[in-house]
Amino acid sequence: MMISCEKAACICNKAQYKEASFWETISLRFHILMCKACTKHSKQNKKLTTLCNKANLVALSEEDKRKMKESLPTKN
Amino acid sequence: METHQLHPDTWVDLYADYLYNYAVARVNDAEIAKDLVQETFIAGLKSAKNFKGDAAERTWLIAILKRKVIDHYRKINSKKGKAEVRMNYSAQTDAEGDWLEERIADPNSNFENDALENEELGLAIQKCIAKLPKKQAQVFTMKTIEGMETEDICNALGINASNLWVMIHRARTGLMGCLNQNWF
CATH class of the missing domain: 1.10.1740.10 (RNA polymerase sigma factor, region 2, helix turn helix motif)
Structure with missing residues (x-):
């Protein structure tokens, strides 16, 4: 039942994008009960998600960037 | 220097x-x-x-x-007149008169401060993303900011899902460290 910290971290990341399955979530919860380091990490990870949501981040798509690069005359 | x-x-x-x-x-x-x-x-x-x-x-x-x-x-604003300050008196009829006083900013509102802080936060996050290795930054941006599906990113970049999660993990850990001083 006890999963490794690596596995826990991976599930924790998936959980940030709501992609962890039900059983994964349960095993992560269980792991966090036992493991202090993972408790801290998962707390910070959640906080990072909150910050990213709060910041209204926008990004240019790869396509846009490619076009931008093309239109810039590169001189070295 | x-x-x-x-x-x-x-x-x-x-x-x-x-x-x-x-x-x-x-x-x-x-x-x-x-x-x-x-x-x-x-x-x-x-x-x-x-x-x-x-x-x-x-x-x-x-x-x-x-x-x-x-x-x-x-x-x-270059067309003449566009740069003038114009007041559109509100059509909300429940206001008693169209007094200017009713239309000034609410000094107790947190909204403006929050908006400023969020913008600062956004720039701080972008700065930190720029410090990540390119591939990690790319995966993180696609996943978190553009909100793409895991599968689509994997196809676009030619990596498998576990690769993707490893990169996400490194990116997130890096960002936590980078943002740590000011935002956590």
């Missing part, structure tokens, strides 16, 4: 998203913001020889972008 140098070939990868966030916050329009970023890079290239090296590249580019934003507002 160290002198800075310009590396225009890295600009788009390093600063495009940062400048874009800055511009979007000011002009409220994705297309216009994109154009302004583009113009900034072009203007930067043109005046690269005037770069004295006493500011970091990003600071210098932001300074150019600021001018571009101002120019943009000048342009859209």
